[in-house]
Amino acid sequence: MRAISGLWRWRHNPLCRATDLAEAWVALAALLLILVVTPVVGSLVGGLAQDTLQESVRDQRASRHLVTATVVRKLEGSPLDADPEATTGRERRTRVVADWTAPDGSVHQGQVMASLDTPQPGDQFKIWADQHGRTVARPLDSATAATHAVLAGVGAALLAIGLVEGGRRLVVWRMVRRRYARWDQAWDKAGPDWGRTGTGS
Known part of the structure; x- marks a missing residue:
């Protein structure tokens, strides 16, 4: 996430490459997803688990x-x-x-x-x-059911965070691989005479 701090600092920096900005934007998007989407995912999963478990509590109380x-x-x-x-x-x-x-x-x-x-x-x-x-x-009691629902919501949020961070790392890894491939192509074009006097380099 260090790339996020560089996003503002590098916006007018002549040494900033397009890939640096792209990495920073990817990191910012991942951070926003973690801060906004994962709590919603955890809340939805926890709510669904709560409804299902409380229904199970009612069924068990009626049948036991x-x-x-x-x-x-x-x-x-x-x-x-x-x-x-x-x-x-x-x-x-x-x-x-x-x-x-x-x-x-x-x-x-x-x-x-x-x-x-x-x-x-x-x-x-x-x-x-x-x-x-x-x-x-x-029969399952309501407090235990609520605890299980909270744990399900927290687990879903943590899983979502892991998926977002894993996606960010995968995107950055692919960007770095492409950058290295372009560097290799540039070095191949420079040829074995790079840096020698009189070769025009």
């Missing part, structure tokens, strides 16, 4: 239900582990066999993770299930 399960027995040798869906990640869980009733009235039994330190037969705890009683993960 918190039901009460009753411990039948603890599975021996089952380790305690943290619930990956928990907000803090510190909630301890124990694998047990439990009974629960689905929202549609059907009765189910199976292995589930109980949020109990020392589960005993008859203890009750809450699990998430769908309408037919199949265990499911807890």
Whole structure:
């Protein structure tokens, strides 16, 4: 981006080549794209992600239900582990066999993770299930969805910045290659006698 500062300084400089000005204009255009277009791209992608994720939150809240399960027995040798869906990640869980009733009235039994330190037969705890009683993960909450949407917007903006900068570098690289090719042609025309006395150079 140093070429931008040279754009104003070199506008009347007799040593300024057309390619120098072209590089400066390319850099200025890239900077304007980064400052104007990439925030718009990030905002659009973040907004679309927010709409999609919030719709997913509503769908999950409508289709997933918190039901009460009753411990039948603890599975021996089952380790305690943290619930990956928990907000803090510190909630301890124990694998047990439990009974629960689905929202549609059907009765189910199976292995589930109980949020109990020392589960005993008859203890009750809450699990998430769908309408037919199949265990499911807890529904996505609005705050997490909003965080994912913001990250998507930031990622899209950074990707756009990378594409603009990559395009600028590619254009400048091609300009430099052409400049070197013209220099080689000029040197070929000057010939091997360049700089010798009496050769008219």
